[in-house]
Amino acid sequence: MSSTARAIIRPATLSAWKATSLLIVGTDGECGDREPLSGYYFREARFLKTLRLTIDGEAPWLCETASLSPSVLAFTYVYPEIAEFGGGGSGSSGDDIPIDRRGIPQRALAIEMTYTVVPDGLIVNGRVTNYATAAVSCELALECDADFADIQEALGGHREQQASVARETSDNGLVFRYGHDRLRFVSTVRVTAGRGWRSDASRVATTITLSPQQGHEFAVRVEPSDVNGAAPHVDADATARAVTEWTGRFASVSVPRNRTAEAIINDNVGDFAAFALLEGPADEWLALQAGMPLYPALFGRDTLTAGWQAIWVDRGESLDASLTRLSRLQTSRSDDWRDEEPGRIPYQVRQGPLALLNINPYSAYYADYASPLMFVISLGHLYAWTGNVDVIHRHWDAATRILDWARTYGDKDRDGYLEYHTRSSKGTKNQGWKDSGDAIVYPDRRPVPPPLGTCELQGYWYAAQQLMAVMSWVIGKRKEARQHWRSARALKDRFNRDWWIDDESCIALAIDPKKEPVPGVSSNIGHCIACGIVSREHLPAAVGRLFAPDMFSGWGVRTLSTMHAAYSPMSYHCGSIWPVEQATIAFGLRRFGFDARALELAKAQFDLAQLYPGHRVPECVGGYARRERSTPGAYPRANAPQLWNATAFPLLLHSILGLQPVAPLHLLVVSPALPDWLPEVVLRNVRLGEATATLRFWRDHDGRSHAEVIESRGTFRLINQPPPESLTATVSRRIGALVDTVRH
Numbered sequence: 152m153s154s155t156a157r158a159i160i161r162p163a164t165l166s167a168w169k170a171t172s173l174l175i176v177g178t179d180g181e182c183g184d185r186e187p188l189s190g191y192y193f194r195e196a197r198f199l200k201t202l203r204l205t206i207d208g209e210a211p212w213l214c215e216t217a218s219l220s221p222s223v224l225a226f227t228y229v230y231p232e233i234a235e236f237g238g239g240g241s242g243s244s245g246d247d248i249p250i251d252r253r254g255i256p257q258r259a260l261a262i263e264m265t266y267t268v269v270p271d272g273l274i275v276n277g278r279v280t281n282y283a284t285a286a287v288s289c290e291l292a293l294e295c296d297a298d299f300a301d302i303q304e305a306l307g308g309h310r311e312q313q314a315s316v317a318r319e320t321s322d323n324g325l326v327f328r329y330g331h332d333r334l335r336f337v338s339t340v341r342v343t344a345g346r347g348w349r350s351d352a353s354r355v356a357t358t359i360t361l362s363p364q365q366g367h368e369f370a371v372r373v374e375p376s377d378v379n380g381a382a383p384h385v386d387a388d389a390t391a392r393a394v395t396e397w398t399g400r401f402a403s404v405s406v407p408r409n410r411t412a413e414a415i416i417n418d419n420v421g422d423f424a425a426f427a428l429l430e431g432p433a434d435e436w437l438a439l440q441a442g443m444p445l446y447p448a449l450f451g452r453d454t455l456t457a458g459w460q461a462i463w464v465d466r467g468e469s470l471d472a473s474l475t476r477l478s479r480l481q482t483s484r485s486d487d488w489r490d491e492e493p494g495r496i497p498y499q500v501r502q503g504p505l506a507l508l509n510i511n512p513y514s515a516y517y518a519d520y521a522s523p524l525m526f527v528i529s530l531g532h533l534y535a536w537t538g539n540v541d542v543i544h545r546h547w548d549a550a551t552r553i554l555d556w557a558r559t560y561g562d563k564d565r566d567g568y569l570e571y572h573t574r575s576s577k578g579t580k581n582q583g584w585k586d587s588g589d590a591i592v593y594p595d596r597r598p599v600p601p602p603l604g605t606c607e608l609q610g611y612w613y614a615a616q617q618l619m620a621v622m623s624w625v626i627g628k629r630k631e632a633r634q635h636w637r638s639a640r641a642l643k644d645r646f647n648r649d650w651w652i653d654d655e656s657c658i659a660l661a662i663d664p665k666k667e668p669v670p671g672v673s674s675n676i677g678h679c680i681a682c683g684i685v686s687r688e689h690l691p692a693a694v695g696r697l698f699a700p701d702m703f704s705g706w707g708v709r710t711l712s713t714m715h716a717a718y719s720p721m722s723y724h725c726g727s728i729w730p731v732e733q734a735t736i737a738f739g740l741r742r743f744g745f746d747a748r749a750l751e752l753a754k755a756q757f758d759l760a761q762l763y764p765g766h767r768v769p770e771c772v773g774g775y776a777r778r779e780r781s782t783p784g785a786y787p788r789a790n791a792p793q794l795w796n797a798t799a800f801p802l803l804l805h806s807i808l809g810l811q812p813v814a815p816l817h818l819l820v821v822s823p824a825l826p827d828w829l830p831e832v833v834l835r836n837v838r839l840g841e842a843t844a845t846l847r848f849w850r851d852h853d854g855r856s857h858a859e860v861i862e863s864r865g866t867f868r869l870i871n872q873p874p875p876e877s878l879t880a881t882v883s884r885r886i887g888a889l890v891d892t893v894r895h
Contacts, residue, residue: 156781158762160769160791164189166444169222170270170390170429171195171502172375173302175444179213180204180226180264188305188444191273193375193383195447195503197305198327198338201296201353202373204264204277206230207253207289211262218765221425221792222269228262230289231255259283260361270429271385273373281361292356293371297327297338301503303511306445306788312504320350324371328380334504335380338373345369378507390429393436398424402464404804405833412757412829415800418766422797423461427469435479437472441499442770442793449500451477451522453795459532460734460798463805463812466838467533471542474533477526478549480515487574490518494556496549498522498579511577518579519586520561520571523553524611531618534625538814538840543622554619554635557612563602567645568662569612570604583608583661584678585710589717590724591661591669596717599669605661606650607675610682613642617683625815647686656692658685672696672712674732681739687878694745697736705777706755707733713774720774720784727771727786730756734799734806741806744879746824753803754828759783760800767792768799808832808848808858811874814840817866822873822888823848823856833861842867857891 164186167174173192176182182189182202191199204211212232217225231251249257260279267274281287297316304310314331324341340355342348345368347357359367377383401420406413426439428449440446441453455477458470480500482491489512498519506514527550533542561569571582580588580598583605591599620635650659650668658676659668676693679685685693697703701713707728711718718726733756740749755777760766762782769791773784807829809822819839825832831849842865848858860869871888873880 158782167224167268169268195302197300198375200298203294205292224266226264229258230260256283270387275371278368280366288360292354294354299329301505318352337376337380343370402837403835415760415766419797419800422792435476437469438476442790445790455525455529457795457798459529460802492560494552520582520608524615527615535812568604569608570602572602585724587723592717606658607678610679610684613684614682657696674708674710677736681735706783709774726774729771730768731795734802737806744877750826768796818868821858825850825856
């Protein structure tokens with residue numbers, strides 16, 4: 152499992168973040184005009200546009216850039232860089248040491264800079280050391296400026312809100328005040344360590360004289376404000392403890408004979424841990440933001456999808472927090488501007504200036520059908536792992552209102568299918584899994600007009616009703632349970648009647664306003680498979696269609712077939728590959744017994760992760776075939792790291808191991824299908840209900856996979872058994888799996 156190719160996404164910038172505090176810098180460590188998105192942001196407002204280190208008015212020479220953790224960046228420089236190259240490679244050819252116009256010898260000064268992002272600010276630590284043979288004097292400065300742009304304005308290069316910025320100096324720093332009558336932002340730059348610092352309107356500076364081998368250390372803190380100009384209410388100590396305690400309870404992964412796979416999983420689990428929003432009441436702190444640098448905000452479907460994908464890692468603690476936060480944001484009114492309807496939960500919740508001023512509807516925007524249905528599905532997953540009926544009761548009202556919304560507003564014409572129609576003038580046209588405006592198209596590339604419904608939404612509705620039936624039964628609502636189950640069954644029957652296209656051996660992409668199926672082979676089919684809405688008779692053909700050459704690139708399943716007129720490998724949803732989808736598809740493939748295909752898809756994702764620094768697979772990669780080139784390409788504005796891509800790897804491992812939790816019975820059913828590249832996996836501190844266990848999975852020399860409990864605390868039962876819906880699990884295989892359980 153190795154790859155020699157390497158790819159870089161957003162090669163000109165680096166990011167560090169903690170909660171809603173975000174730093175974006177150029178690879179030289181600077182914030183400024185050269186990188187329009189760069190700056191220090193708090194709650195999506197840019198509190199510093201410019202942050203630049205200078206020595207005697209000049210930038211030092213960058214030697215090294217390092218990301219020490221998701222919240223810390225480090226840079227090493229020298230000054231001055233005036234080498235005259237000759238016979239010594241990149242060093243000077245003679246023994247004379249050049250000096251600059253101020254008499255400072257070449258590379259006399261070594262500068263180390265560290266940027267640490269904290270929930271309520273940015274901490275800059277620096278050290279300048281003189282390695283010349285004589286004393287050196289110079290001016291050391293940090294140039295600063297603020298513009299209070301929304302991160303979406305910075306990305307688009309166009310301001311929709313703007314006001315004057317007043318600049319004030321103080322003994323130890325600078326203060327920038329925004330002159331907007333409704334946005335009273337204040338950005339404070341304060342020197343907290345170092346001697347002789349002074350300030351003017353655009354920088355803080357000091358003049359230093361260093362003897363040979365002597366160093367000067369300094370520290371600067373950048374402090375943002377709330378919208379009213381006051382210090383934000385951020386309990387940094389309490390939230391830090393909460394995150395430490397949360398991550399301390401994580402399950403851990405060891406892959407003794409494939410350390411690369413182990414590193415891929417652990418690196419991505421580390422990113423998952425870094426995405427906590429840490430805002431609102433304490434029971435919401437672990438709700439997750441969607442990705443860096445473009446999505447430092449709560450997105451309903453992202454936080455829910457990530458929560459259930461990584462549920463075995465933290466036993467659903469972040470998922471519970473996300474459910475709590477979203478249920479409190481559930482709307483009870485109708486409002487066209489925000490596409491609100493009673494029972495819906497937010498698609499996204501932004502906190503930047505554009506949202507605060509209501510220039511866009513994203514302070515809480517509801518135009519998404521995936522988020523509410525994923526709420527119910529995620530609640531079912533949470534109960535399966537915790538076995539705690541209180542979890543169901545706590546989120547029951549919100550889940551009930553969601554299904555009421557789906558029946559009344561989601562299916563307005565009562566044809567038995569969900570269809571959407573955006574009402575907001577600045578809203579999102581498409582409200583399914585694929586939310587870009589050109590994602591749902593006819594075979595001739597024409598956009599499908601609203602109202603329309605996409606196939607995966609029917610699958611989500613089916614799964615949500617099935618899981619609601621189970622949870623209704625658990626809490627004694629037997630009549631409602633039967634109603635949900637019958638409704639789901641009826642939906643599946645009519646879906647397979649109306650949406651299956653024999654000529655394509657696949658499910659239609661959508662239905663249009665005339666109730667006509669929209670042909671198109673797409674990755675949406677994979678969601679339908681995972682949700683269980685595809686009938687047994689159609690499953691083999693549907694799976695085969697996903698892995699035909701026009702759909703499977705070698706890196707993953709494309710969002711749209713290469714044979715479609717709208718196909719483009721670098722599009723957002725018309726031919727690119729979304730790693731999060733691959734994990735969902737693999738989950739569905741294992742659920743129904745297509746093990747070889749699931750492992751093929753998992754291998755492609757682990758290979759893909761090796762291309763990128765930190766194993767951070769971009770938001771979506773290109774659809775180029777693997778056989779044609781060494782890298783897949785990427786969407787031009789692809790985000791990395793992306794929350795649900797990070798949690799795709801825990802879900803891929805979940806699927807390979809065949810984890811099927813039944814916490815109310817203290818039971819974990821497993822069905823490992825370990826490939827030769829993943830011959831052994833050890834999971835420690837796996838929590839099921841109130842019990843904890845260390846589990847070992849391994850592949851023997853005959854290619855068969857086994858599982859055992861190495862140690863446990865509390866009642867923890869393990870059974871090896873294929874999924875109940877598997878099309879390939881014969882009676883003899885099921886009996887053999889039970890015998891294997893007893894033997895181990």
